[in-house]
Amino acid sequence: MVACGTTSAGSPSPTATASRAATPGAAASAVETRLLVQQGLAIGLASNVVQSQVTVLMDALLGSSSCSALEAGTGSSKVLQKSTIGGVTTASIDVYYDASCAQPYIEAAAQLSSTAATGTISITETATYLGPGGATLGALQLSESVVIADSSNAISTTTVDGTGTFTPQDGAPAVSLGLECAIPAGTQTTAPPFGCSGAVAQPFPALGLSLASVAPLTITLTPIAGGGDDDYSVAFAGTQSNSEKGALGALSITTPTPTTFAIGGSGTAMPSNATSGHAALFALFSPAPTGWTVTDATDGTVFSLTLVSTTQLTGTVTTAAGASLAQLTLDQSGSGTITYAGGSTAPVTSWTLGG
Secondary structure: OOOOOEEEOOEEOOHHHHHHOOHHHHHHHHHHHHHHHHHHHHHHHHHHHHHHHHHHHHHHHHHHOEEEOOOOOOEEEEEEEEEEEEEEEEEEEEEEOOOOOOOOEEEEEEEEEOOOOOOHHHHEEEEEEOOOOOOEEEEEEEEEEEEEEEOOOOOEEEEEEEEEEEEEEEOOOOOEEEEEEEOEEEEEEEEOOEEEEEEEOOOOOOOOEEEEEEEEEEEEEEEOOOEEEOOOOEEEEEEEOOOEEOOOOOOEEEEEEEEEEEEOOOEOOOOOOEEEEEEEEOOOOOOOEEEEEEEEEEOOOOEEEEEEEEEEEEEEEOOOOOEEEEEEEEOOOOOOOEEEOOOEEEEEEOEEEOO
């Protein structure tokens, strides 16, 4: 499939290049739109990775071959294979959309090793993502460390730090990712706020450049009245995103320390964006009301995404004056299509933006 404004070889056509050169405002708008969408989708991806990786970890340590419902919300998981040799555990674990382990979502092949002195578990993993219809979406290669402190409280101290690369099945460029989250110990009635940070870098061949961002968020959990120990609603907000644009393929995600991220390569700083949102449940698949926004602090352009049903999300990018720059329709896996002003489209695959 040839992207709008490109030749069959994937290079910008002369007409498209001349058009962008003649309309710098339109080109700037295209870059800003993709940056906002990239950051907005990264929130869904970060939530997905945190929730699914905790499930994979706990199943690898304690799970069985029986189908088990996820601790919060819908979905289920099952251990397909597990063995431990010389302190290294190898496990194959599936996570499912449904409660009866019939509709696979993530097929994880993980290897775990632990360091007793620090309580750290190191994980390398290949997670294959499947759409609701069973089609392969892509594969996420992960390298991460997890620390789960012993606690009698409903929430134990848990830290997750890792980097990865998501490669879409459709041949789109790979996306570099980073995630850091520190969930402090608390009880069902005193869940303290905590910090997470998501990072993403990827090339956009249609624009001839790369975009990258690091966005820290403060997460606040609120116990749900009448719910169980794992039932919390979620609010999150952040104002200090770090974003850059650079030459095609020039940007990456680096780790100056094991728990921090930075943008590597030669890029130009972009305006900081503000993020806010909520989820009805701290879970892999949150029900409504769930949604979030990312706002350009310079001109007020807004990315907004809302869960409209258990299997569909819709999103928009609009200027401060209300003009539409893009519209998105996504399924439960965070996959679907974005349509830009003017009619060009691009795929969204497992919370990553194509094009």
